[in-house]
């Protein structure tokens with residue numbers, strides 16, 4: 001993410017950070033918070049880069065291209081420690097190790113030390129207490145950047161020691177408008193229904209999981225106009241359990257696309273002109289008696305997705321429920 005993107009997508013975060021960077025008045029600790037899908041990670045990388053970059057612009061933002069900027073982005077700098085609570089919780093030992101590393105003097109030529117903790121709410125109570133002690137003894141050359149989706153799960157005393165940087169989800173219409181030229185009308189539309197960050201939309205559009213989901217989506221809505229049985233059979237044959245791709249992500253994208261589609265059916269129109277999408281929409285109108293119920297089936301399937309071990313079984317159950325709803 002660069003300065004322009006931050007300014008366009010997250011004006012509040014931009015204003016606070018640009019003021020601090022321009023006047024060289026950085027806080028010791030930042031808390032980037034906002035719902036899943038908002039570009040907190042990209043924003044935090046930009047702040048970290050702007051702290052170490054030697055080619056900062058007139059507003060104090062990083063160039064994004066020098067060796068130091070690249071090393072921050074790849075989390076490869078000696079004096080940059082990255083902890084991630086996404087898949088495993090952060091433990092007290094992790095924080096103590098971090099403290100130990102940072103007591104040593106700066107090894108890099110920049111003399112700056114940064115630690116970033118992603119999904120900080122997934123730290124144990126012991127870890128949060130150790131972190132609190134660390135935050136209470138700020139060191140001029142050290143910056144903490146915490147990221148979290150649910151700040152209410154952090155200790156209030158931690159929050160009060162951080163400068164808060166809020167990230168807000170963009171509405172889908174804005175995401176669509178910002179991306180339609182680069183991604184094309186159809187992908188921008190489908191992606192804006194499920195992701196609220198133009199940057200992430202671009203990344204996802206290139207993933208195999210997304211592209212496979214889009215193929216499945218079109219063949220499913222086309223075939224289900226004539227025979228749901230056939231649509232079901234080819235969905236199971238093509239399937240989500242594909243060795244090359246992330247099956248759960250793929251199924252999530254597929255479900256989100258169908259939800260966008262059925263919402264459009266309920267509204268009676270779609271804002272895009274895409275020919276195949278529009279023709280499927282009008283064909284489907286004559287078949288489904290209750291798009292609202294289809295939406296409910298998709299929502300329950302999506303809720304079960306992350307807990308499901310067998311994607312084919314989940315898919316089976318979904319289509320079985322849909323069959324009762326189609327003439």
Ligand SMILES: [Zn+2]
Pocket residue numbers: 053054055056062063064065066067068069
């Ligand atoms: Zn740079």
